[in-house]
Amino acid sequence: MRIATEGDPDELRNLIRRARVVLWDFDGPICRLFARHSAEGVARDLVSWLEGRGLHGVLTGAERESLDPHVILRAVGHRYPGSDLAVELEERLTQEELRAAATALPTAYADPLIRTWTAVGARLAVASNNSPRVIRQYLTGRDLLPCFSPHVYGRTGDLQLLKPDPHCLNRALNAMGTAPSDALMIGDTPTDCLAAKEAGVPFLGYARSDPAVTSLRAAGAEVVLPSLEPLLELLRR
Template identity: 30%
Template sequence: MPELVLWDIDHTLMATRGLGRDLWAEAFADVTGTAMRQQASVTGSTERVILRETALLHGIPYTEDLFAAFAEALGAVHVRRAAELRERGHASPGAAEILAELSERGVRQTVVTGNVRAAAEVKLTAFGLGGHMLWSEGAYGEDGEGRPELLRTALARAGVQGSAAVFFGDTPADAVGGREAGVRVVAVATGRASAMELRAAGAADVLESLSDVPAVPAAVGV
């Protein structure tokens, strides 16, 4: 049985149904004073990378101070609009049952996400999914630029070897990142990538969704 299960958030455990871009644009305007005309690709990326590339698209110099201010603003926007998130977004079918099942079996769980921590906590709490997470053992957008770096950070915080962990994600970047960090990846084909693309990227197992609740513990190895 693995010691730790690590979860991606967006399109794995939940979806914002387009609201995420609105919240991001609001924080961007708050910090830069510039309305967002275009956003860099977000799939499989982290907030630091997305901000740097989006700032470049608008001719705005990127600095770490800018990112720190943006991270704070993005967290605050999620807190302000949490009720709207609950109304427009949704938890992935089966997510709540699976998190509860793994907790009952004694499996530690946390998140590895490109979201800043404050936004991650609001997103999962909005749908009743946050109570199963050991937040201090996770890794967030503040912690690095790519999945391998974030996964290694979470493993170090949890005191767990990569071989004793399983990572759930929905993008090829998740699968590649898991392989580079030595973590077995179970991919969920609920994002933009197909099951074939996720397998080609290195996912050990691919589930069509989390709705087949009994299949998940078997994929995890519990």
């Protein structure tokens, strides 16, 4: 296993050459959704909300301390599928994501990469655990929605289908009439990698830190980039 760099473009070139459809995770590869609106703070608020309803035992200690809103949402979705509790918790997280989208920061090189990939004929989709309302709001603000529309596949009301379940990837592939081997998934978390593996889609990891690289490696990612710049340079050539 190796980390692809600008000086080691072969793996990237092979991934790009095969990809007719590019599936993007949203928070991470496209933008830093919680750049100025702490995800950890949102997670704590969700935990406090659950505890305020007398649901102290809904989460395990590890889930409570994860400080990842999606870990909390997934846990409640698994234990109370289709319940009013799950619906209300999901809407609370959506509202927090909508607030975060107003101050989200674009990932370096993501905007020109998206536009360039579209210009050279690839079809793009978003396959994400974030709310589709949030994704569309952000992409509209960056004038990027036409590069993806109508293929935005965020979380649904069935919280058991959050990644690592490949549901959102399969929805994209089916809607676009694309075989998994003709697609490429760009993601920054182990759940992205596991979902891509389950769907049979080649995976490209994006990691801005050494711990993130380690996590992606452990999940099975074979190619990991610390920046999207090498992708953009290869496409421009």
